Amino acid sequence: MSEEQKRKQSEKMKGRYRGEKNPMYGTIGKLSPNFGRKLSRETKMKISESHKGSKCPWTSEFNRTRKGEKSPMYGKKGPLNHNFGRKLSEEEILRIKERNKGEGNPMYNHLKEDVGYTGIHRWVKTRLPKTELCQLCNIIPPYDLANVSGNYLRDLDDWLWLCRRCHMDSDGRLMNFIKPRIKH
Numbered sequence: 001m002s003e004e005q006k007r008k009q010s011e012k013m014k015g016r017y018r019g020e021k022n023p024m025y026g027t028i029g030k031l032s033p034n035f036g037r038k039l040s041r042e043t044k045m046k047i048s049e050s051h052k053g054s055k056c057p058w059t060s061e062f063n064r065t066r067k068g069e070k071s072p073m074y075g076k077k078g079p080l081n082h083n084f085g086r087k088l089s090e091e092e093i094l095r096i097k098e099r100n101k102g103e104g105n106p107m108y109n110h111l112k113e114d115v116g117y118t119g120i121h122r123w124v125k126t127r128l129p130k131t132e133l134c135q136l137c138n139i140i141p142p143y144d145l146a147n148v149s150g151n152y153l154r155d156l157d158d159w160l161w162l163c164r165r166c167h168m169d170s171d172g173r174l175m176n177f178i179k180p181r182i183k184h
Protein backbone atom coordinates (compact mmCIF):
# COMPACT_ATOMS: atom_id res chain seq x y z
CA MET A 1 0.00 0.00 0.00
CA SER A 2 1.44 3.34 -1.02
CA GLU A 3 1.62 6.35 1.27
CA GLU A 4 -1.09 7.97 -0.77
CA GLN A 5 -3.41 4.99 -0.35
CA LYS A 6 -2.69 4.83 3.35
CA ARG A 7 -3.63 8.46 3.74
CA LYS A 8 -6.88 7.94 1.86
CA GLN A 9 -7.70 4.87 3.93
CA SER A 10 -7.02 6.82 7.07
CA GLU A 11 -9.29 9.63 5.92
CA LYS A 12 -12.02 7.12 5.22
CA MET A 13 -11.74 5.60 8.68
CA LYS A 14 -11.95 9.01 10.27
CA GLY A 15 -15.46 9.87 11.13
CA ARG A 16 -16.67 6.35 10.53
CA TYR A 17 -17.58 6.01 14.17
CA ARG A 18 -18.56 9.60 14.65
CA GLY A 19 -21.99 10.64 15.71
CA GLU A 20 -24.73 8.13 15.05
CA LYS A 21 -22.28 5.59 13.71
CA ASN A 22 -20.52 5.42 17.03
CA PRO A 23 -21.65 2.34 19.00
CA MET A 24 -21.82 4.57 22.05
CA TYR A 25 -24.06 7.12 20.30
CA GLY A 26 -26.91 8.18 22.48
CA THR A 27 -25.75 6.15 25.44
CA ILE A 28 -25.38 9.16 27.63
CA GLY A 29 -26.90 9.48 31.04
CA LYS A 30 -29.10 6.57 32.04
CA LEU A 31 -28.15 4.61 28.94
CA SER A 32 -24.46 4.72 29.67
CA PRO A 33 -23.09 1.59 31.37
CA ASN A 34 -21.29 3.86 33.77
CA PHE A 35 -24.36 5.87 34.70
CA GLY A 36 -24.67 6.52 38.38
CA ARG A 37 -21.20 5.24 39.05
CA LYS A 38 -19.34 8.09 40.59
CA LEU A 39 -15.82 7.78 41.77
CA SER A 40 -14.50 10.66 43.75
CA ARG A 41 -11.11 12.02 42.87
CA GLU A 42 -9.86 10.65 46.15
CA THR A 43 -11.11 7.12 45.38
CA LYS A 44 -9.51 7.21 41.98
CA MET A 45 -6.23 8.26 43.50
CA LYS A 46 -6.44 5.43 46.04
CA ILE A 47 -7.04 2.85 43.32
CA SER A 48 -4.23 4.25 41.30
CA GLU A 49 -1.87 4.18 44.28
CA SER A 50 -2.72 0.61 45.18
CA HIS A 51 -1.79 -0.52 41.69
CA LYS A 52 1.59 1.07 41.76
CA GLY A 53 4.87 -0.62 42.59
CA SER A 54 5.64 -4.15 43.68
CA LYS A 55 2.45 -4.53 45.68
CA CYS A 56 0.69 -5.36 42.46
CA PRO A 57 0.27 -9.18 42.31
CA TRP A 58 0.54 -9.17 38.54
CA THR A 59 4.04 -7.84 38.30
CA SER A 60 6.66 -10.48 37.69
CA GLU A 61 8.81 -8.87 40.37
CA PHE A 62 6.23 -9.77 42.96
CA ASN A 63 5.86 -13.36 41.76
CA ARG A 64 9.57 -13.94 41.52
CA THR A 65 10.08 -13.14 45.15
CA ARG A 66 7.47 -15.72 46.16
CA LYS A 67 8.98 -18.79 44.53
CA GLY A 68 10.23 -21.82 46.45
CA GLU A 69 10.78 -21.31 50.14
CA LYS A 70 9.47 -17.80 49.95
CA SER A 71 6.15 -18.96 48.56
CA PRO A 72 3.35 -18.73 51.10
CA MET A 73 2.51 -22.31 50.08
CA TYR A 74 6.01 -23.65 50.68
CA GLY A 75 6.01 -26.81 52.74
CA LYS A 76 2.28 -26.61 53.25
CA LYS A 77 1.51 -30.17 52.35
CA GLY A 78 -0.92 -32.57 53.93
CA PRO A 79 -2.75 -31.12 56.90
CA LEU A 80 -1.04 -27.77 56.41
CA ASN A 81 -2.49 -27.34 52.95
CA HIS A 82 -5.71 -25.43 52.82
CA ASN A 83 -7.11 -28.10 50.53
CA PHE A 84 -6.42 -30.88 53.02
CA GLY A 85 -9.53 -32.82 53.91
CA ARG A 86 -11.54 -30.60 51.65
CA LYS A 87 -14.74 -32.35 50.72
CA LEU A 88 -16.07 -31.78 47.26
CA SER A 89 -19.75 -31.20 46.96
CA GLU A 90 -21.73 -33.38 44.58
CA GLU A 91 -22.01 -30.42 42.27
CA GLU A 92 -18.26 -29.94 42.19
CA ILE A 93 -17.66 -33.61 41.49
CA LEU A 94 -20.15 -33.53 38.65
CA ARG A 95 -18.47 -30.49 37.22
CA ILE A 96 -15.05 -32.14 37.35
CA LYS A 97 -16.43 -35.33 35.82
CA GLU A 98 -18.00 -33.34 33.02
CA ARG A 99 -14.78 -31.48 32.41
CA ASN A 100 -12.73 -34.66 32.35
CA LYS A 101 -14.87 -36.43 29.80
CA GLY A 102 -13.22 -37.43 26.55
CA GLU A 103 -10.54 -35.10 25.37
CA GLY A 104 -10.94 -32.90 28.39
CA ASN A 105 -9.57 -35.72 30.46
CA PRO A 106 -5.96 -35.09 31.41
CA MET A 107 -5.49 -38.84 31.07
CA TYR A 108 -7.13 -38.92 27.66
CA ASN A 109 -4.07 -39.68 25.58
CA HIS A 110 -2.67 -41.96 28.19
CA LEU A 111 -5.89 -43.97 28.36
CA LYS A 112 -6.21 -44.12 24.63
CA GLU A 113 -2.68 -45.36 24.13
CA ASP A 114 -1.91 -47.62 27.03
CA VAL A 115 -4.54 -48.85 29.39
CA GLY A 116 -7.83 -48.32 27.63
CA TYR A 117 -9.74 -50.95 25.73
CA THR A 118 -8.20 -49.95 22.43
CA GLY A 119 -4.71 -50.22 23.85
CA ILE A 120 -5.26 -53.68 25.29
CA HIS A 121 -7.09 -54.76 22.17
CA ARG A 122 -4.14 -53.74 20.04
CA TRP A 123 -1.76 -55.39 22.45
CA VAL A 124 -3.58 -58.74 22.24
CA LYS A 125 -4.08 -58.50 18.50
CA THR A 126 -0.36 -58.28 17.88
CA ARG A 127 0.33 -61.28 20.09
CA LEU A 128 -2.59 -63.60 19.60
CA PRO A 129 -2.67 -64.89 16.03
CA LYS A 130 -6.07 -64.91 14.39
CA THR A 131 -7.50 -68.41 14.26
CA GLU A 132 -8.87 -70.09 11.16
CA LEU A 133 -12.27 -70.49 12.70
CA CYS A 134 -14.22 -68.94 15.53
CA GLN A 135 -12.95 -70.39 18.77
CA LEU A 136 -16.47 -70.90 20.06
CA CYS A 137 -18.44 -72.46 17.26
CA ASN A 138 -15.54 -73.60 15.07
CA ILE A 139 -17.68 -73.05 12.00
CA ILE A 140 -17.35 -69.45 10.94
CA PRO A 141 -14.08 -67.57 10.53
CA PRO A 142 -13.63 -65.05 13.33
CA TYR A 143 -14.01 -61.36 12.80
CA ASP A 144 -12.80 -59.88 16.05
CA LEU A 145 -11.20 -60.49 19.37
CA ALA A 146 -13.56 -60.92 22.26
CA ASN A 147 -12.77 -60.48 25.89
CA VAL A 148 -13.65 -63.39 28.12
CA SER A 149 -13.60 -62.09 31.66
CA GLY A 150 -14.98 -58.66 30.91
CA ASN A 151 -11.99 -57.24 32.69
CA TYR A 152 -9.95 -56.67 29.55
CA LEU A 153 -6.88 -58.24 30.99
CA ARG A 154 -3.47 -57.88 29.48
CA ASP A 155 -3.51 -61.65 29.30
CA LEU A 156 -3.78 -63.70 26.13
CA ASP A 157 -5.91 -66.31 27.89
CA ASP A 158 -8.53 -63.66 28.46
CA TRP A 159 -9.17 -63.22 24.75
CA LEU A 160 -10.74 -65.30 21.98
CA TRP A 161 -11.15 -64.90 18.28
CA LEU A 162 -14.87 -65.03 17.64
CA CYS A 163 -17.19 -64.79 14.70
CA ARG A 164 -19.69 -61.97 14.62
CA ARG A 165 -22.54 -64.12 15.83
CA CYS A 166 -20.70 -65.63 18.75
CA HIS A 167 -19.35 -62.23 19.62
CA MET A 168 -22.85 -60.81 19.71
CA ASP A 169 -24.16 -63.22 22.26
CA SER A 170 -20.85 -64.01 23.83
CA ASP A 171 -21.69 -62.58 27.23
CA GLY A 172 -23.62 -65.51 28.60
CA ARG A 173 -22.15 -68.21 26.44
CA LEU A 174 -18.57 -67.32 27.10
CA MET A 175 -19.04 -67.58 30.79
CA ASN A 176 -20.50 -71.08 30.33
CA PHE A 177 -17.85 -72.06 27.87
CA ILE A 178 -14.93 -71.04 29.99
CA LYS A 179 -14.69 -71.53 33.69
CA PRO A 180 -14.68 -68.04 35.17
CA ARG A 181 -11.21 -67.44 36.46
CA ILE A 182 -12.05 -64.24 38.17
CA LYS A 183 -14.10 -64.41 41.31
CA HIS A 184 -16.56 -61.59 41.75
Ligand SMILES: [Zn+2]
Nearest residue numbers: 134137163166
Ligand atom coordinates in the same frame (compact mmCIF):
# COMPACT_ATOMS: atom_id res chain seq x y z
ZN1 LIG B 1 -18.66 -68.40 16.28
